[in-house]
Amino acid sequence: MARLSFREQVLRAREDAIVESVNRLLAEKGFDLMTVDEVAADVGIAKASLYKHFTSKEELAAAAMVRLLDRAQAAIGEIAGDASLKRPVDRLQAVARWTMRVQLAGEMPALPAQNSTLRAALLANRAYMDRLLGVSEQLGGWITAAQAAGEIRPSLPPEVVLYTLFARACDPVLGMLKATGQHSDDRIVELLVGTCFEGVGAGAAAEPAARSSAAGARRAAEPA
Amino acid sequence: MARLSFREQVLRAREDAIVESVNRLLAEKGFDLMTVDEVAADVGIAKASLYKHFTSKEELAAAAMVRLLDRAQAAIGEIAGDASLKRPVDRLQAVARWTMRVQLAGEMPALPAQNSTLRAALLANRAYMDRLLGVSEQLGGWITAAQAAGEIRPSLPPEVVLYTLFARACDPVLGMLKATGQHSDDRIVELLVGTCFEGVGAGAAAEPAARSSAAGARRAAEPA
DNA sequence: GTCTATATCAAGATAGAC
DNA sequence: GTCTATCTTGATATAGAC
DSSP: OHHHHHHHHHHHHHHHHHHHHHHHHHHHHHHHHOOHHHHHHHHTSOHHHHHHHOSSHHHHHHHHHHHHHHHHHHHHHHHHTOTTOOSHHHHHHHHHHHHHHHHHTTOOOOOOTTOHHHHHHHHTOHHHHHHHHHHHHHHHHHHHHHHHTTSBOTTSOHHHHHHHHHHHHTOHHHHHHHHHTOSOHHHHHHHHHHHHHHOSBOSOTTOSTTOHHHHHHHHTTSOO | OHHHHHHHHHHHHHHHHHHHHHHHHHHHHHHHHOOHHHHHHHHTSOHHHHHHHOSSHHHHHHHHHHHHHHHHHHHHHHHHTOTTOOSHHHHHHHHHHHHHHHHHTTOOOOOOTTOHHHHHHHHTOHHHHHHHHHHHHHHHHHHHHHHHTTSBOTTSOHHHHHHHHHHHHTOHHHHHHHHHTOSOHHHHHHHHHHHHHHOSBOSOTTOSTTOHHHHHHHHTTSOO
C-alpha cells in the first residue's frame, strides 16, 4: 500500500504540474489560442500522455478553473478570519484586491464567454459547478449583509454586484494599465478597486443639485 | 462615367453588406470562433469572392471596427450638439449609454485582446487607428474637462477613466444580466452606468469614519 | 502511462475557369 | 468579380508499441 500511495502521489504531482501549466497558458493566451501541443511541451510530456489524464481540452480548462476556485475559496476563508476586516464591504474589497493581484500576476485563466462547447463542458462539470456555487453563495451573503449595513447601495440587485465583482477580476483594463508601465501593480489595484466601489464620478455625478461641495469633501480622502 | 459610378455603388453596397455581416457575427461569436465560411454564407457569396474584397480575416474585423468607430463618432457628434447635455460628465454618460445599447442590440464586435496577429493587423490599419485616435482624443477632452469641473475624480489618471469607459462598453456583465431575463434593457443600462460612475458602494465605503449619515443621504437620489 | 506516429477535420487562403 | 474545387496548415484526438 505504501508503493501504491507513492504512485498516486507521483500521479497527482504530475497532474498538478499539468494544471498549473494550463492555468498559466490560459492566462497568457486564452482558451481558443492555447493549444494542447503547447501544454504538453510546457509540461514536458507527450500529448498522448496528456489525454490519459484529461479527456479533452475543455476538461483541462475546467481543471484550471477548479484550481483557481479552490485558491479563491482559501483566500475567502482567510479574509473571513481576518479580524481587521469587520465590515462586509471591507471583505468584498479584499476579495476584489485578491482577484486583481491574481490577474496582475498572470495567473487568471481567461475563458471566452462565447464558446458554447466550453460553457457546456463547464456546466456539466460537477467539481467546477460545486466550487462556483460555493464561492458565489459566500460572496452573496457578504453582499446582502453589506447592503443591509448601508455599505453597498441597496438599490442594486445583489446579482449585479456579484457579476460586477467577478467581471472586474477579469477586466482588461488591468492589463492595459500594466502595459503602459506608468503605474505600479499596487497602484493599479487601488485605482481599479476605487472605480469598482466608488465609480469614476466625483460623488455627485448623478445629482447635479448639490455637487461641488460634496465633491470637494470627498476628494481629500482619496489615495494619492 | 455613369455606368462606372453605378458599378462602384454596387461594389460599395456589397462591401457594406459584408461588413455588416461581419459585425454581427463578431458580436455573436467573437473573432476566434467566427469563420470566413460563415461570413460568406451569411452574405450569400462564395468565400473566394470575399477574398477579392478583403485580403484576410483580420481585415474583415478591422473593417467592422472602422464601421463601429464611424458610428461612434456620429453618436459623439450628436451628443456634442445636444443642448440638454451641458456638463462634460453628462456627455460621457451619454457615450456610455450609447455603447451599452449597441452591445445589448448585439452589434458590438468582440475582439479578443490576446490575439497578437489581430492586434498587429489593427495597429497597421491606418483607417482604424485614425478613427480610434479621433474618438479617444474627443473623449479625453471631455474627461479632463469633467475633472476640471469636479465631476470626475481628479485623482484618477485620465487614461484610467478612458479605458474604464471603453471596457464597460464590452463588459460581459451586460450579457449576463440580459441572460437572466429579469431586467429590461433600459434598466440594465441604467444599473451599469450607475456602477461605472458611482460604483457599487454606498458612497462612504472608503471612509469608515463618516459612513452611515452620508450613505442615507445619497440613497434617496438613486433610481428605483 | 509514456512514447512516436498518424488519423481526422476544420478553417484560412488560393487556382483557374467563366 | 464571381464561382467551384482545391491546397495547406494547424490543431484535436487516437492507435498501437513498449
